[in-house]
Amino acid sequence: MQARFFFDARASSAVALYLVLAVSLAGVALLALLSGPVPISLMQIVEALRPGAHGDAAVAQTIVQLRLPRVVLGLLVGAALAVSGATMQGVFRNPLAEPGLIGVSSGAALAAVGLIVLGHRNGWLAAIPPVLALPIATFIGATLSCALVMRLARVDGLTHSATLLLAGLAINAIAGGAIGLLSYIAADDALRTATYWMFGSLARAGWPEIAVVAPFLLLTIVLLPRYAAALNVLQLGEAEAGYLGIDVERLKRILMLWVLLAVGGSVALAGAIGFVGLIAPHLVRLVIGADQRRLMPASTLLGASLLTLADLVARTVAAPADLPIGILTALIGGPFFLLLLLRLRGDGSMVGRRA
Amino acid sequence: MSVGPSLSGTDLLLTRSGRKLLDGVSLSLIPGELHVLLGANGAGKSMLLRVLAGELSTERGDVSLNGRSLSAWTPRQRACLRAVMAQFDSLQADFSVAEVVALGRYPCWQQHPQQEQLLIADALMQVDALQFSERSYTSLSGGERRRVQLARALVQLRGPLPPPLAGAPRYLLLDEPTAGLDLAHRHAGLQLARDLAAEGLGVLAILHDPDLAMRYADRVTLLSNGCLLGQGRPQEVLTVERLRQAYGVRAELVPHAASDRPAIIVRPLEQHEKATLSK
Numbered sequence: 042m043q044a045r046f047f048f049d050a051r052a053s054s055a056v057a058l059y060l061v062l063a064v065s066l067a068g069v070a071l072l073a074l075l076s077g078p079v080p081i082s083l084m085q086i087v088e089a090l091r092p093g094a095h096g097d098a099a100v101a102q103t104i105v106q107l108r109l110p111r112v113v114l115g116l117l118v119g120a121a122l123a124v125s126g127a128t129m130q131g132v133f134r135n136p137l138a139e140p141g142l143i144g145v146s147s148g149a150a151l152a153a154v155g156l157i158v159l160g161h162r163n164g165w166l167a168a169i170p171p172v173l174a175l176p177i178a179t180f181i182g183a184t185l186s187c188a189l190v191m192r193l194a195r196v197d198g199l200t201h202s203a204t205l206l207l208a209g210l211a212i213n214a215i216a217g218g219a220i221g222l223l224s225y226i227a228a229d230d231a232l233r234t235a236t237y238w239m240f241g242s243l244a245r246a247g248w249p250e251i252a253v254v255a256p257f258l259l260l261t262i263v264l265l266p267r268y269a270a271a272l273n274v275l276q277l278g279e280a281e282a283g284y285l286g287i288d289v290e291r292l293k294r295i296l297m298l299w300v301l302l303a304v305g306g307s308v309a310l311a312g313a314i315g316f317v318g319l320i321a322p323h324l325v326r327l328v329i330g331a332d333q334r335r336l337m338p339a340s341t342l343l344g345a346s347l348l349t350l351a352d353l354v355a356r357t358v359a360a361p362a363d364l365p366i367g368i369l370t371a372l373i374g375g376p377f378f379l380l381l382l383l384r385l386r387g388d389g390s391m392v393g394r395r396a
Numbered sequence: 397m398s399v400g401p402s403l404s405g406t407d408l409l410l411t412r413s414g415r416k417l418l419d420g421v422s423l424s425l426i427p428g429e430l431h432v433l434l435g436a437n438g439a440g441k442s443m444l445l446r447v448l449a450g451e452l453s454t455e456r457g458d459v460s461l462n463g464r465s466l467s468a469w470t471p472r473q474r475a476c477l478r479a480v481m482a483q484f485d486s487l488q489a490d491f492s493v494a495e496v497v498a499l500g501r502y503p504c505w506q507q508h509p510q511q512e513q514l515l516i517a518d519a520l521m522q523v524d525a526l527q528f529s530e531r532s533y534t535s536l537s538g539g540e541r542r543r544v545q546l547a548r549a550l551v552q553l554r555g556p557l558p559p560p561l562a563g564a565p566r567y568l569l570l571d572e573p574t575a576g577l578d579l580a581h582r583h584a585g586l587q588l589a590r591d592l593a594a595e596g597l598g599v600l601a602i603l604h605d606p607d608l609a610m611r612y613a614d615r616v617t618l619l620s621n622g623c624l625l626g627q628g629r630p631q632e633v634l635t636v637e638r639l640r641q642a643y644g645v646r647a648e649l650v651p652h653a654a655s656d657r658p659a660i661i662v663r664p665l666e667q668h669e670k671a672t673l674s675k
Contacts, residue, residue, distance in 0.1 A: 134488065274502045276489040277548075280451055280482060285552070286475030286503035331489040 055335045058328050062342035066116075069346045073112045073353045074104065078360055110251060111356075114243045115349035117251070118311045119321075121258040121303040123344020124265050126318025127325075127337050131272035132296050136323065137206055140304040141315035144212030148186020149179040149308035151216040151223075154235045158227040172249050176257075180305030186212050187301055241312035241367030243352045254306040261303040262341055268296060269333035276331070314367045316374030317344050317351075323381065401462040402426050403478060403567045403598055405448050408457035410440075410622075417443045418454070418622045425598040427565035430589050432609040432630070433602045435619035436643050441602045442483055444619065445569050448600070449480045462564055475503035476561055479552035481545050483571040483602075487533060493544050494520070494529045500548040505558045515554050519547040522588055524581065538576040546573055546585065553597060567598040574603060586612040606634050606647070607660040618642055631657055640665075 075081055081100055089101040122140060129138040140146045156178040169177075190212055194205035224235045237245055246254075271292055275282045279289045307314070321344040322336060329335050348366070351373070355364040403425040410418040418440050425431050425448070433441045446452045448459055450466045459466040461477060469477070479500070487496065497516045506512060520526040523543040528536070533544060553566040570589070574582040586601075590612055593599045603609050609616050610630045618626040618633055620642045626633035639647040644665055649658040 134486075270502060273491075274499050276487055276491070277496075277499060278482070278486045280446075281480070281485070283451060283471070284449060284475065284478075284480040284482075285500070286470075286472040288471055326490065330495075331491055332495060 055329045055339070058325070058339055059342070062339060062346065066342055066346045066349075069349045069353070070112050070116065073115070073349050074108050076353055076357055077103070077108060079103065106247070110247050111243045111352060112349060113255075114246055114251060114310060115352045116345040117255055117258045117262075118243070118307045118314065119317055119348025120262050120341045120345040121307050122314065122318040122348070123321035123340040124262055124337055125300045125303045125307075126344075127322040127333065127340040128265050128268070128272070128296055128300055129318070130322055131275060131333055132293055133205060134276060134278075135205075136326075137319075139315075139319040140300070140307075141313065141318065142213075143205060143209035144186045144190045144216065145183045145301065145304045146308055146313040146315065147213045147216035147220075148189075149183040149305050150238050150313040151186075151219050152178040152182025153238045153308060153312070154220050154223050155182075157234050157238070158223045158231045172253055175250075176254050176306060176309035179309040180301065183301045183305040183308065186216065187297065191297075237365060238308070238312040239367070240365030241314035241370075242355075242363070242365050243311050243348075244356070244363050245312075246310045250310055254310050257302045257306045261299045261306075265296070265299055265303075266334070266337040266341070268292065269337050272296075272333040312365075312367060314348070314370055316370045316378070317348050320374050320378060321347060323378075400426070401565045403448055403459070403461050403600075405444070405454075405459045406457050408444070408447055408459075409455045410443055410447060410452060411455055416622050418447065421619070421622070421624050422457075423448065423600075423617055423627070425567055425600050426615075427567075427596050427598045428593055429614040430586075430593040430599045430601065430612060431615045431617065432613035433600060433617050433619065434604075434606055434609055434634075434642070435625075439619040439642070440622040441619055442571055443622075445480075445571050445600065445602060449478065449569055450474055451480075461567075472503050473561060475552065476505070476557055476566075477564060478567040478569060479549040480569045481542075481549040481571060481573060483575070485541060485545055491533050492530050493525060493533055493536070496533045496544055497529075497547045497551055500551040501555075504552065504554075505556055507555055511555075515551055516547075519550040519554065520544075522550065523547045524584065539578060539581060542573065542576055543581065543585070546570070546588075550592075565596065565598060567600070568592060570599065570601040572602050572604070574605075574608070582608070606639060606643075606662075610634055610657050610660055611655070634660065 071083075074086065075083065081103065085097060085100050086104055089097050089104065126139045129140065129143070130136050132138070153175055156174060160174065190205060190208045193208040194201050220235065220239055224232050227235055234245075271282075271287055274285050274287055275289065275292070277285070282289050282292075322340040325336055325339040325343055329339065348370075351369050352366050355366045355369045358364065404423065406422045408418045408421045409416065421440070421444060423431075423433075423444065433444065435441050443452065447454055450459065461469060461474065466474065491499075494516060497519060498512070501512060501516070507515075517526060517529070520529050523546050525540065525543045525547060528540065533541065536544065549568060549570070553568060556562070557564060568589075573585055573589070577585060586608060589599045589601055593614065613630045615628065616626075616630045616633050617624065618638060625642055626638050634649075636647050636649060639645060639660070639662070645662045646665055646669065648661045650661055652659045
């Protein structure tokens with residue numbers, strides 16, 4: 042019976058993809074731990090970290106305090122951005138939706154930069170430890186910009202994708218201008234910090250910051266894929282999803298809240314990093330199709346690898362200088378995305394194609 | 397209106413931006429019947445269907461599903477009991493045909509995966525789409541898409557119901573199921589609707605051709621400007637005068653050799669005839 046083989050082809054390619062992604066994730070993470078200004082071998086790490094060992098204390102220090110937090114940060118932020126991107130593309134039924142494109146990241150970054158540049162002038166704001174103040178500010182910034190964009194794109198109770206992207210573009214421009222203005226009036230050290238938030242960097246956050254924000258990111262990474270089946274149904278259209286028993290408005294509100302937590306948290310830790318949330322789901326879709334149940338976990342794995350790899354390049358390519366990672370993801374991700382666009386132009390839109 | 401279970405709207409009033417889209421319309425969809433909804437463009441057919449589906453709420457009048465107000469059912473329960481095929485579809489994601497049909501199973505009492513796949517294959521076969529079940533949905537033609545959407549709505553009403561609902565009658569609401577279908581598939585689709593009704597489903601279909609309604613319907617409802625123009629057996633409702641009122645056409649009812657129902661032949665009104673109509 043033909044029926045038995047309906048879903049088998051894609052299911053097996055999904056399993057293969059999971060395997061490849063998991064292996065490359067482990068490989069990239071290990072490579073990132075070993076590489077740096079001082080090359081460290083795997084044996085040295087094992088020696089230094091073995092309980093009660095008498096390994097090199099400097100090696101242990103480098104690994105635990107410098108490289109491991111960066112790797113963990115890369116994995117977490119990459120995964121959170123990718124799964125957020127996959128979710129937003131599903132919610133808006135538009136493959137262009139991405140935290141960076143609809144103004145969420147830049148709103149969060151503006152809030153972060155605003156806090157850094159202006160915060161110390163305000164007595165009670167300065168009293169909150171930055172470890173807490175930054176995530177709160179970025180979350181508020183992400184929420185405000187997202188609410189504004191969604192409100193602007195909403196006409197007669199329907200969210201218009203084209204308006205949404207245009208509104209996002211405008212918010213990006215405004216936030217970019219405001220950040221520029223802030224950096225103009227900022228003191229030198231605040232300016233350096235602000236630059237990091239504009240372009241993103243995994244160098245700033247250490248264990249304390251990670252400890253505050255990581256639970257939110259982990260929760261999003263685990264919870265968002267649970268909505269995959271509902272997101273699949275939503276692709277039929279909002280009315281159709283309603284006919285199939287889904288409370289669409291509630292679903293959208295819940296998902297956007299999780300995305301805001303993920304993006305706000307990511308920006309608090311690493312600044313505005315573009316393209317990961319856009320490219321990871323696209324690459325996965327090319328291989329295994331649009332089924333969100335497979336797309337979301339696979340995008341999470343790929344996003345984590347991509348960002349960790351990008352950070353590895355950012356800190357080694359011009360060592361000892363540490364390039365802002367957002368510059369790198371944009372410089373590599375942009376042309377790559379254009380290539381994808383050109384290659385796919387022949388056989389229909391990027392949404393409508395099939396491997 | 398009826399004693400047994402049904403999907404019924406009673407004395408519905410629906411206004412949007414000051415315009416009355418439905419005014420005093422009642423419709424009772426009975427299990428085992430193919431009920432065809434007719435009317436000119438903008439007569440309120442789709443609005444009535446969307447009210448019965450629970451998508452739009454009315455200013456007056458209530459919709460009841462199997463004896464209980466529609467709002468008393470949870471969205472999930474509603475989805476188990478009635479499926480809707482909308483007039484337009486906007487699916488752009490890269491799904492295969494089989495994957496699209498599988499989405500129809502979302503609210504249902506899921507069975508063993510193999511049984512689920514058989515169910516999907518069966519529905520695809522009924523709409524003559526099994527041969528392209530693995531193609532991309534977005535690569536299909538308009539008519540092929542309609543057939544796949546019909547299969548998607550069909551699987552929603554298949555398989556066992558969850559225990560509290562077991563045995564309850566189910567309803568299929570089709571907004572222009574024949575639009576874009578070729579001649580053979582149009583008739584095959586309507587025959588399928590009849591077969592489904594014979595299996596016990598209540599089927600509501602919006603059609604544009606009164607002749608098709610005459611051929612296939614157990615019951616018709618004719619709307620004009622949001623009001624009920626006629627309701628009942630097609631031979632009684634589809635008269636020359638009512639077709640003229642509803643569509644502004646001159647119809648001729650011709651005895652049909654192979655059927656006790658007449659064929660309807662239509663020609664547009666001349667200018668002077670239109671003038672008398674508007675008087």
